[in-house]
Amino acid sequence: MMLALLLSALFIGTPAQAAPVTPLTPDYEGHCQNPRWAPDGKTLSFEVNYHDRKAVEQYVVVPYAGAPRSVRPVSRGASAITSGFSSSGSESVVHELAWAPSSIGRFVYSASGPDRDYELYIGGAGAITRSPGTDGGAAWSPDGNFIVFTSARTGQGDLYLLDTNKIEEAPRQITKAKTSAELYAAWSPDSTRIAYVGHSDDGDSLYLVDAASAQSKLLTNWGRTQTRPAFSPDGKSLAFYSNHRNADRFDLYVLPLGGSARLIDEDVVLNYAGPTWTPDGRHLIYVLDDDDRFDPVYAAPLAAPAKAKPLRTQTIGNGDLDVATGQDGKVYLAMTAQGAERATTRDFRRVYVMAMPSLP
Numbered sequence: 001m002m003l004a005l006l007l008s009a010l011f012i013g014t015p016a017q018a019a020p021v022t023p024l025t026p027d028y029e030g031h032c033q034n035p036r037w038a039p040d041g042k043t044l045s046f047e048v049n050y051h052d053r054k055a056v057e058q059y060v061v062v063p064y065a066g067a068p069r070s071v072r073p074v075s076r077g078a079s080a081i082t083s084g085f086s087s088s089g090s091e092s093v094v095h096e097l098a099w100a101p102s103s104i105g106r107f108v109y110s111a112s113g114p115d116r117d118y119e120l121y122i123g124g125a126g127a128i129t130r131s132p133g134t135d136g137g138a139a140w141s142p143d144g145n146f147i148v149f150t151s152a153r154t155g156q157g158d159l160y161l162l163d164t165n166k167i168e169e170a171p172r173q174i175t176k177a178k179t180s181a182e183l184y185a186a187w188s189p190d191s192t193r194i195a196y197v198g199h200s201d202d203g204d205s206l207y208l209v210d211a212a213s214a215q216s217k218l219l220t221n222w223g224r225t226q227t228r229p230a231f232s233p234d235g236k237s238l239a240f241y242s243n244h245r246n247a248d249r250f251d252l253y254v255l256p257l258g259g260s261a262r263l264i265d266e267d268v269v270l271n272y273a274g275p276t277w278t279p280d281g282r283h284l285i286y287v288l289d290d291d292d293r294f295d296p297v298y299a300a301p302l303a304a305p306a307k308a309k310p311l312r313t314q315t316i317g318n319g320d321l322d323v324a325t326g327q328d329g330k331v332y333l334a335m336t337a338q339g340a341e342r343a344t345t346r347d348f349r350r351v352y353v354m355a356m357p358s359l360p
Contacts, residue, residue: 023350024063024334031349034095034272035334037324040102044334045071046351047095058094058109063334063353071097073111073121093118096136101144108147110136120149120162128167137183140164143191146211148174150183157181159196161211174214182207184228186274188235195219195229195238206240208257219255226253228274232281239275239284241268252286254302264300265308272320279325283359285311285333287318297321297335299359306360314341315352323356331356 025032030050037044046068048057059068072094097109108128110118118134119127129135133152140147147162151171159182160171175182180200187194194209206219206226220226222244229240236257241250252268252275255261269287276285284300294316300308317338326332334353339346 022064022352024061024353025059025068025351027350028348030057032336032351033349034097034320035322035336035351036097036099036273037322037332037334038099038102038107039324041324041326041332044351044353045097045099045107046334046336047097054093056093056095058097060097060107063332071107071109071123073119073127096138098138098140098147100140101142104140104144108138108140110138120147128162129171137185139185139187139194141187141191141211142189145191148185148187148194148211150181150185157183157199159185159194159209172214174209174211175216184274186229186231188231189233190235195231197227197229206238206255220261225250228270230274230277232277233279234281239264239277241270241275249289252284252300254284265298269295269319273322276321276323278323278356278359279331285321285323287321287335294341295319297333301360311357313337313352313354315339316341317346317349319349 028048030048033047033049035044035046043060043062045060058071060071061068092112094109094111097107100106107123109121111121112118118136120129120135120138121127131153135149135151138147138149145164147164149160150157151160158173159175160173162171177198180198182196183199184197185194192211194211196207198205198207203223204225204227205221206229207216208219209216222242224244224247226240226242229238231238238255240253242253243250245251249267250270251266252264253261254264264284267289269289282302286298287295288298290296295318297311297313297318298308299311315337319336321333321335323331323333332353333356334351336349337352338349
């Protein structure tokens, strides 16, 4: 099956601007998590985690232009505009949606089957991996040619590359460490390198692997945990979290490739998909782990000596977030929060969207 068979636009539209504290999602009886903008800024995905029944549901939505649509592994023709969507289904876990480039207009996600193994699916095209053991943590390369994912098919947890132009062929294994599992894969903007976490009994370290040669390079060896790397828009730096200075908290760092890591802020909330860069690469947006101030959202400029400043979101209990440029040229922040500052009900996290203020 060639990549051309996967091409079709899922949605057409532009998210309408909403008031800063207008929730995007309905009142689910579970926590919303992991909001992720499509690359063109039109569409947003998110998950709902139902702890009581041990289920995770995946949704996509054009913000404020219709109801969220459930993503489930269903058997439908790949050409149908609604392929990969369903309004009902058995209890399961459907999560970790990763968007393809805008020219493709698709996404890949992980879902559990009857045997509770996880397989990868492309929206509208069915399962693309079939093997014993869990497949997950997929990321689509910016050029659209590859999907990297973690697989337990060899018993350890290694990274594999799937060529989307030869999707019927077996994926290629690119890491083979015997004492670690490779997780949280993140592509460089030029689609040539992949940053990832090597998880072992001795701690979690950051690595960089060349996608063509499969040669890996150790980036951090600090002990404890360095996790969830995210490339800057220019591909020259990685942002990540580490608790090597204090096991009871995670701090935010930026590592210029070929340079030394720099501390950005202490005691932050781990973002589900890793640190969030603004589209121009000049700031990192993150949540400070501060119960007294209800976990405020901050913007940290990368140019010293400027200091981080809080963003006025008018929400509390903030969590996962993502940033993208919308069709109108404005930058939008999507985030989870337990409610508005003055709301009387503060229970499950919902997704909120707001236009970002201008940053210095």
